[in-house]
Amino acid sequence: MTSTETERLTGANLLGGTEVPGTTGAFRAVNPATGATLEPEFHEADAATVARAATAAWAAFAEYRATDLTRRAAFLEGIATEIEHLGETLAQRVIAESGLPEARIRGEIGRTTGQLRLFAEVVREGSWTGARLDRPDPARTPLPKPDLRQRRIPVGPVAVFAASNFPLAFSVAGGDTASALAAGAPVVVKAHSSHPGTSELVARAVLAAVRAHGLPEGTFALVHGGVETGLALVRDPHIRAVGFTGSRQGGLALAAAAAARPVPIPVYAEMSSVNPVFVLPDALAERGASLGAEFVASLTTGVGQLCTSPGLVFLADGPGADEFVTAATEAIGAASGAPMLNKGIASSFAAGVERLTGTAGVRLAATGTAGATSCSGDPHLFVTTAERFRADRALQDEVFGPSSIIVRAADTAELLALAGELEGQLTATVHATAADREIARPLLGELELIAGRVLFDGWPTGVEVGHAVVHGGPFPATTAPATTSVGTLAIERFLRPVSYQNVPEELLADEIRVQNPLGIWRRVDGKVTRD
């Protein structure tokens, strides 16, 4: 960055157009690849600042939720454009704060802007409003049938907790923010302390779009801080829902705080997942060695810091099993450590692999070359038996980073039994050939009950943003299995249905007027129609 660009960063909390310098908890970002401290100094938002942001969000809510769909969509597209205008300044700051490689960051910028534009399309298409009309029948006996309309309205201001591992796509203007703004909900983001500069740059882009589209200032705010700041935000009465991506501990703490409020609110927390992979016998016999190598490539992507990293592989003894293990062992041995996102993550990872290394019945098969930095996450591969795995529930716990366990079962019956004993997951993967169908079918039946996404003959890393994706799943993968944090269905998290009975036509929103002025898909007397 040039000095001019660096100067754009003030380290302040951004409440609409107002910059509120923090008074406590000074911190700076650290480049995990070099250990260098980055300017400027940031400050945690205190309780008063959090309250001010949430109050402003509530004040903006009435006007923002009333924006018509065209204008709201243009605003989302405006955010994408503003992010693109940040250009190299943004890319370089993300790289410096995350230690992630440039290609990944450029891809993530595209994903972030693409996501915003996708939600703009969703907003315009309009069927997310869930419009339903049950036509009246005044002549019905014994009682007249009333005129009922239903639509979904936004729940109110949403608190978004940015993730460390996607400093753009799951952060300030990431999926949670995009889906909440699309729903008509103002957003207060609690920045992740690993990338405060990235957060400020993106927040300024969002605020530029807020101004350009003439929206109320409280539509968006960014606050910095740690646990106390976050809890204050979740407890604020003006906040009506929470989006979170991070650790199980963090997600559960927020969920507990939200449940303890006088008026509880939903927390959509995407937490931990070990993303089991099942390699079925014929696939194993046919391509055991290549699958072993592909597995390690998926595992080491992003230094294993992806929510969908394959942390468990299940295979039955038989042809190809040894080849899989050997190939994976070799690939891990040939891999190198790389800087993790921050020191906390690196030391948690080190503790996790140390715990596994010391676990009875679990064999350390290979480690990669140690990385040069103190933040390095060095690849680890463990092997154990199904029997050991079933006896030790802790082997299902996520070790966030490039570590995985291969679990060797006696036969396919044991594989099926293992599938039924797993905790909730974001993903579950099956490698199978046509000859494996007889096992694949019941296995799919088990895996769809524990995972948000089931995939065949691929690897779980790499989440497609679209309409049919689910990035969610049963607890502990998330606190809200009925939804997703990636893809267009995510908008539903921040909506609530309301029914209008015999309300005069001229007081109703366009989406539920008889004439369907928006031309959207609706359900009229139970039938899907655009009429």
Added chain:
Amino acid sequence: MTSTETERLTGANLLGGTEVPGTTGAFRAVNPATGATLEPEFHEADAATVARAATAAWAAFAEYRATDLTRRAAFLEGIATEIEHLGETLAQRVIAESGLPEARIRGEIGRTTGQLRLFAEVVREGSWTGARLDRPDPARTPLPKPDLRQRRIPVGPVAVFAASNFPLAFSVAGGDTASALAAGAPVVVKAHSSHPGTSELVARAVLAAVRAHGLPEGTFALVHGGVETGLALVRDPHIRAVGFTGSRQGGLALAAAAAARPVPIPVYAEMSSVNPVFVLPDALAERGASLGAEFVASLTTGVGQLCTSPGLVFLADGPGADEFVTAATEAIGAASGAPMLNKGIASSFAAGVERLTGTAGVRLAATGTAGATSCSGDPHLFVTTAERFRADRALQDEVFGPSSIIVRAADTAELLALAGELEGQLTATVHATAADREIARPLLGELELIAGRVLFDGWPTGVEVGHAVVHGGPFPATTAPATTSVGTLAIERFLRPVSYQNVPEELLADEIRVQNPLGIWRRVDGKVTRD
């Protein structure tokens, strides 16, 4: 009932085809209108019986969720037919156990069977499966676009807690059970102890349909019991969601137990609501007296034991205000007490009106004629000022029964302010003429934020079962404001989306196959289509 029909009741817990007599907690139903004890003796299910029912439900889940839509719909219709076959036996037992008038009970039988048939239609129509297809693009760069399909699957066995106030429509085969069975979820009902005989009759009807349609026995079970039985059910690991209608205390206790499980589950609890009614100035001037009388008619329906009973009326001083209060006062004075559903409800109601009677600044305007029985709920009407109301949060607490408070405000600005300060509600009502539009519009904007259903120029009692209704709302009306417990949208409570990535066509369910063999509405590449 003839003696033969009475003999059909055994007092046992019904686990599929197995009758499990209880060992503890013997109780009998009591006719609240006469105080007479009714045969036979029932017993609470102990922990082992609850576990057996939940385990059987889980065992049935795989087969039941795989039933095709036609068969599942026919099963729901079969339940309706079996309930109709119960004929007089059922009607007389409900009347004896509830003290409710015959016309109401006959209406409720129709509502219950109608509801089951409506969900059968929903099941057949199929769009509730939420099918989405994002078509693949192997040629996309830099990465091929995967084949993604999404559908909703049932979450697993559902525990349903029957309500006292709708011994059929919100009980054993009521809305929660119908929507869960429609979703493909087995159901374990915890009967309400006010109407155990009704519960057994209806459960036998459901089980007859289970057998007639060749479904696994664990698809449905009925257990009797109190708090301990209920908590054991919610804590059972095989139970995956809870439907509840009842008191705030009860709902919150179940929600806390569900949240404290190793794997938390959602509780869809419909709890308390005071259903505020706003009478705007021109409507008040035009028809104050008749509105006052209509209000009391709504309030005393079902002895005030409806979730949507109007417990608060707000009006501004001005023409018609005194007439409204006078007419309501006279109507209450002319009304009589009638037996409430059980002694517990009657004594809670007595305590509630006693509390209000002793509240400073709250005037007891009228009471109805005292009923003859010890279970009588005698109509009460209170009047207070907006100032007093705003100073005493407890005046928003539900008093379940025929009691209501008229709150007199100085002007319409105060009415609007009051609307913004109310807790979450099932319903909010506005009486307005065209001349009231200027106030009605912002008032509607406030009320849609606090209520699940907003209605104009009617009364909140009487909930239409359809596609566009919402019987839900923000806390404390419910624990799950994003849904409804009445109407077809209720099916969504027991579903969860799953995404299938590159899964071979022949392993996928019909609803997400490319050729759309079910001919249902789906979203393909983001577009709503039947192709």
